[in-house]
Amino acid sequence: MTERVLTGITTTGTPHLGNYVGAIRPAIAASREPGVESFFFLADYHALIKCDDPARIERSRLEIAATWLAAGLDTERVTFYRQSDIPETPELTWLLTCVCAKGLMNRAHAYKAATDVNAAAGEDLDAGVTMGLFSYPILMAADILLFNAHRVPVGRDQVQHIEMARDMGQRFNHLFGQGRELFVLPRAEIEEEVATLPGLDGRKMSKSYDNTIPLFGGGAKGLKEAVARIVTDSRLPGEPKDPEGAALVTVHDAFATPEQRSAFHADLRAGLGWGEAKQRLVNLLEGQIAPMRERYVELMAHPERIEEVLQHGAAKARRVATPFLAELRAAVGLRPMLAVPRAAPVAAGPADKAALPLFKQYREADGRFFFKLVDTHGHTLLQSLGLPDGREAGGWVKRLKTEAAAALAEAPIDWAASGERGAAEAALAALAAAQD
Incomplete structure (x- = not known):
């Protein structure tokens, strides 16, 4: 089975030889292993917690992206993107915030370290503590859960955050899953054998x-x-x-x-x-x-090439994130307000049938077969991918009519050309009810 592995790259500072040996080189090598689907992202939202210098944030993102690309990261094989290019991430952060206990955040290592320093100095415990620092484990959980990563390579000091992500995912599944495991519960892959290079003075290079x-x-x-x-x-x-x-x-x-x-x-x-x-x-x-x-020098001279790579990666990432977030929105009740027809106690007449959503099948000039589901105003709710066989398209229409949302997970749907998943599910439920 293919496993998803997700790696966040902090966008502060400039990489040195120790970063290359300890993190960049082994991560790129691991991404080439068979059976692995790798996601690499520049954690630039996280960088805002530590740095309030816009020029430094901008420069660091560019240098770090150029470094990973120059070091051989294969962006056709992996999904390489900026955290800030995925609007689903902050939205999921809020959904998780609403199920995360404050007491869990009180126990986060970074927050406890900050309050310990304040206590030792005789300051108010929360002096200088921003909500970004306090709740950033929730943002990290959203990074991981949005892509249902199975494995997250981290140092031992980050294991607590993976456990927190598991807690939030499990809580969300319990409250809103209705028997489904919406989130995969990730596991930390502790990097015990990370190579640590000494610096110029013999201490750890830092x-x-x-x-x-x-x-x-x-x-x-x-x-x-x-x-x-x-x-x-x-x-x-x-x-x-x-x-x-x-x-x-x-x-x-x-x-x-x-x-x-x-x-x-x-x-x-x-x-x-x-x-x-x-x-x-x-x-x-x-x-x-x-x-x-x-x-690296060539990439730094042409930042537009890096931008193109990152935009391509964001599009790949959003093909996963957008439909999944639509499913999560529907799970918590953030659904389109549609008038869903109910099955009448008597046989439906022509006027009633006309009020139902409608499947349409057609063939394009390239010979591929398509189907789509439209509402009563002709708006597209579901748009299929192209299929080589008209019978296959017809088979999927039949399954969607009878199985409704249960068939969506396997159906060949082009979500980028479709409407919101919640609206499509409601329309399919209406069709199924009319056939009962």
Whole structure:
């Protein structure tokens, strides 16, 4: 069975070498696995919680999108989109807000951390806490549940948010599912084996420590200068060096083949100087990063190409999100106000039949067969996809007339050309009732 895997990409800061090894490279590799349907999104709504600088938000979205594309993300295979291009996400956030207990949000790690800081400083517990910070786990739950993701790769510190998404999805299913599981309950895929690169000073590579090696920033010169600043011990050329635990060696091994690692370690033990070792590392990194950097520079020079990719991804994502949200709206009672004809106690006459919605079947010039359901004013409620056989189209019309909304999940419907799902369900119910 195909499983959906969803990955959110925070749009703050500029990616460095550690981000590439720990997150970007393994995620792209995982997206190529068979049986996986991958969704990658730029979490730019989430970025607004942490940053109120519009220029930084804009620049970071561009740089991060360009980085993932340059690193080899296949946008024909995966769905790559911006969170802010999916209007169904904030709408689902509100639906989930209405079933989420405040006490659940009180226990969120980020909120508790903020109140702990305020308590230690003698401030009001909620000083400086925005509703964005307080309720962002609900937005994260909407990101996941909207696409019914089965797996969400996260670090251990994010597992709580996946559990919260499960709680909200389960509550929604119980209240509004009427026996159906509207939401798949996601599971966290904990990234225990995430590669962590040391920075220039030997600590974990992090912008917080100002010890990062740029992935693309500064070009080949910036990369070489950063590698030159990696801290090593004071052993001179000719003296044996222990490769175990050396930051330079750890970075090297993250990009080297097993044969290259073995040779590098042996040469260090034989007295290879740190200066030459650093040059070898630069050569190794350049061999892999230079082609990606070239693509990155080209993309950054043409942001309209990135925009086109993201709009294409948003359209793919909305083909999933739009009909599903229509189903969720109907589930909570946000349905079109239609006069639904009731079955009369006596045989219906011509006038009564004329008031019912009507199926129409037709064939286009390309030879494909279509059907659609229209209301009494001729407005299209359901529009089918093209089918190669007229009998197949007729079979679907028969099923929809008799099974009503129960047949919609499998029916070949073009939802982009159809009306709201709730209106179509009401019309099908009317047709089914008239046949009883």
